[in-house]
Amino acid sequence: MTERIFRYLREQQPETPCLVIDLDMVEHNFRRMRELLPAAHIFYAMKANPAAPILTRLAGLGSRFDTASRGEIEIAMATGVSADRISFGNTIKKERDIAWAYQQGVRLFAFDSEAELQKLARVAPGARVFCRVLVDCGGAEWPLSRKFGCSPEMAKDLLRKAKAQGLDAYGVSFHVGSQQTDLEQWDKALGQISQMFFALVEEGVDVRMVNLGGGFPAQYRAEVRGIEAYCEAVTRALVRHFGNRMPEVIIEPGRSMVGDAGVLQTEVVLISRKSANDRKRWVYLDVGKFGGLAETMDESIKYRLRTPRDGTRTGPVIVAGPTCDSADILYEKTDYRLPLSLKVGDRIDILSTGAYTTTYSSVAFNGFQPLKSVCI
Amino acid sequence: MTERIFRYLREQQPETPCLVIDLDMVEHNFRRMRELLPAAHIFYAMKANPAAPILTRLAGLGSRFDTASRGEIEIAMATGVSADRISFGNTIKKERDIAWAYQQGVRLFAFDSEAELQKLARVAPGARVFCRVLVDCGGAEWPLSRKFGCSPEMAKDLLRKAKAQGLDAYGVSFHVGSQQTDLEQWDKALGQISQMFFALVEEGVDVRMVNLGGGFPAQYRAEVRGIEAYCEAVTRALVRHFGNRMPEVIIEPGRSMVGDAGVLQTEVVLISRKSANDRKRWVYLDVGKFGGLAETMDESIKYRLRTPRDGTRTGPVIVAGPTCDSADILYEKTDYRLPLSLKVGDRIDILSTGAYTTTYSSVAFNGFQPLKSVCI
Structure with missing residues (x-):
């Protein structure tokens, strides 16, 4: 499906390292999720990749946006997204940033603590708030x-207080963890959530939204189930725990929206x-842990590598980045194998690198420029 | 000794997070090392902090510069450092970057492999090279x-080849690890180094330089010995293993030159x-792992924290950054305690943050700006 990207790389031979994003695939991913979860409001988790062409494409399709900071809200609004389609989803916010967002028209905020609730009550009166x-x-x-x-107990208490302080106690959110591979986790989580949800409703607190967070995967080395299986599992869990009292549903995909839509091309500097x-x-390689591949931390995310010599005999390798930092090693414990014929100067494609790469890259560690990216 | 920084912070109240560097302390650190190791050539490891005012101050004092990339060489030369005072110290270099540096007049290069040696032989004829x-x-x-x-065996072989291929087999380098707390490590390393060094000399390979790398510490939570003790240990080890056949000596301080000269002020966003x-x-806090404090990875570097409420009763805390990334936690396993009276909005000083902070910070992860810094 990334044939467009490979053609671009062949024809343009961009200076490496370079991330290429296929906007059509982002669009495909958005449309597919909307089809499979028609009742959910999709808030794209901008932190996964805030490139303007991605935001523009998604905004045109009707996406809403989950933001982490004033900086992200500014970027979203600069690409024409209106404030009523923005959620300020970080539970850790400066009071002046909440006030600023409220002035811009943002009316949807996350929180998970008493102190954050007090900030919201002071500077975002009447806003819809959800407790993580x-x-x-x-x-x-x-x-x-x-x-x-x-804890669920504390969340109940905080949502009661939110109502009492003039906020709209809109609902609850949770997160099963990014690149979640166990589909049963949503059922488990929604079971816990629904109990507190209905307890609040019975008390007269008008919670009416459940935010499912993110967690849907991209395709790294390990096989993962398709988006269909994920959406089916989530839908089944919602029906099981909420039945005919279905709440409004928000979902915040990041990785699953843009991860597989990106290929990072890098050059072999030394073997x-x-x-x-x-x-x-x-x-x-000419890209490493500090040039965009931060998710290789503790070898957590295991990217697929493609070389021009695939299909020939391979041998075990340690894969490392170009900086003078001894921690800049991508894979040492994980068994990676590359062709024995691999040469200095060869270009390697790192697949499914559309999410959590560009913005993680350091400003200039060791004098290397941040990861460049291009959307096609 | 950072009284100048604290005065600046009190008077200017800069927007946080903000790193303030005391150039006088950098100068003091440089002068002190030169006094204590008069025979060594000091190559400042730019990657620790490449801020132009630091480079300018050190260049004025006669420092040389250890660089990791074409980007760092460009920055050094832009501040007026001449090419003959620059070492291209990264063992992982693109051939075109070596060629470019050689054209600029750089004549000192690190390597540690056959493939890198071939690049140097091709595009940096006659250059002085040292094997790590x-x-x-x-x-x-x-x-x-x-x-x-x-391995020392391979290094011997490579230095022989370097000579045979028209390069100047200048010497060897090693590194005992950054923030090294065991002073005996230099003796241990120099013992290993001197054997291969003299074996080469006897063969007629004119190696004549030993590069001690970095490793001298900054003052984090754990007590460390003073610079005097380190320089004494190194000198003793050199005398012990090289006697009256003392080589030229290079040292590449980074952390010990600028670490203690910086204070990062941050704001408490939420408790x-x-x-x-x-x-x-x-x-x-409003700064975290992706905003400059990357060395808290695995809680390796444990910074000292200072709050305006120090001296009052404390309780245990987990310290985390402001992003929506669950990995953005600074200290969870390490026992940190902060005043129970600490309030949202308080400013905390993170001490000894002059090295390995600004350049590590991400371009815009979660929409947060890179760490700002000011040199006074």
């Missing part, structure tokens, strides 16, 4: 911590061994 | 991998608990 709940999850490839969300009888070769 | 050797080390706080260097009976508070 900590659910008990496993199975995600990108580490999920307890950084976001609060070496550390001693004459070293079993593994070291393959050094 | 893998030495067996422990004790560094920032992880040291096998990414750089080759919360995940449930009513949570023992630990979460303290969210």
Whole structure:
């Protein structure tokens, strides 16, 4: 499906490293999710890739936008997205940034704590707010911590208070973890969520929205189920736990919207061994952990690599980036193999790199420029 | 010693997050090292902090510069550093970047592999080259991998070849690991180095330089010995292993030159608990792992924190950054305590943040701007 990208790379031979995004595939991914989850409002998680052409394409299709900061709201509005289609989804916000967003017309905010609720009550009166709940999850490839969300008990208390303080206690959100490979996690999470949800409704707190967060995958080395299976699992879980009292549903795809739509082309800078009888070769690329591939941290995300010499005999390699930082190694423990005929100067394609790459890249670590990207 | 910085912060109240560097302290650090190691050529490791005022100040003092890329060489030359004071110290270089540097007049290059040697022989004829050797080390706080260097046996072979191919086989380099706390490591390394060094000399390969790399520390949470102790240990090891056949010596300080000269001021964005009976508070700052504090990866570098409420009762905290990334946590396993009276909006000073911060920061992850810095 990324044939357009490979043709572009063959014809243009851009200076490496370079990320190429296929906007048609982004559009395809959006349309597919809307078809499969017709009742959900899709808020694209901008942090995955905030390139203006992506936002423009998605905005034209009717997408809404999940933003993490004033900076992201500014970018979204600069591409013509109206404030009523923006969610300020970060639970960690400066009060002056909330006030600013409210002045722009943003009326949808996340929170997960008493202090954040007080900020919202002070500077965003009447806004719709949703509380992020900590659910008990496993199975995600990108580490999920307890950084976001609060216990269901605390969430109930906070939503009651939100109502009491003149906010619109709109609903709850959760996140099963990015690149989630276990489809049962949504059922597990929604089971926990629905209990507190209905308890609040019975008390007269008018919660009426469930935000499913993100978590749908891109295609890295491990086989993952298709988007159809994910949407089916989510729909089944919603029906099971909410029945005919279905809430409004929000979903915040990032990785699954743009991940597979990008290919990062890199050049082999050096191939070496550390001693004459070293079993593994070291393959050094012109992009690494600090040039956009931050998700290789602890070898979490395992990208697929394509070389011009695929199909010939391979041998084990350690893959590393170009900086003088000893931590700039992409894969050392994970078993990666590359053709024995691979040469310095060869170009390698790193697949499914459309999400969480460009914006992670450092400003100039070791004097290397940030990752360039082009949307076609 | 950073009183100038604290005065600046009090008087200017810059928008946070903001790194302030005291150039006088950088100068002090340089002068002190020159005094303590009068025979060594100091090559400042630019990657630690390439801010132009730092380079200008150090260049004025006679410093030379260790660079990692064409980009860093350009920055150094733009601040008036002449090419003969520049070392292209990365062992992973594109051949066209070597050729470019050679055209600019750079004549000192690192390498650690056959393929890199061939590049140098082709496009940097006659240049002085040094081979990085893998030495067996422990004790560094920032992880040291096998990414750089080759076995002593291979290094000998490569230096012989360098000579045969018309390069000036100038010497060897090694690195004991950044933020090295065990002073004995230099003795251990130099013992290994001197053997291969004299073996080459006896064969008629005119190696005559030993590059000690970096590794001298900055002052993080754990107490470290002063620069005097480090220089003394290095000098003792050199005398012990090289006696009256002392080679030219190069040292490449980065962290020890600028680390303690910087203070990063940040604002507390949120303080919360995940449930009513949570023992630990979460303290969210407006700077995190992707905004310059990348060295908190795996909680490796443990910065000292200063708050306006120090001296009052403290409690345990988890310290996290402002992004929506669940991995953006600075300290969770490490025991950090902050005043119970700490408030949202308080400013916290993160000490010894002059090295490996600004350039690590991401271009715009989550829409947050890269770390700003000012040199005073």
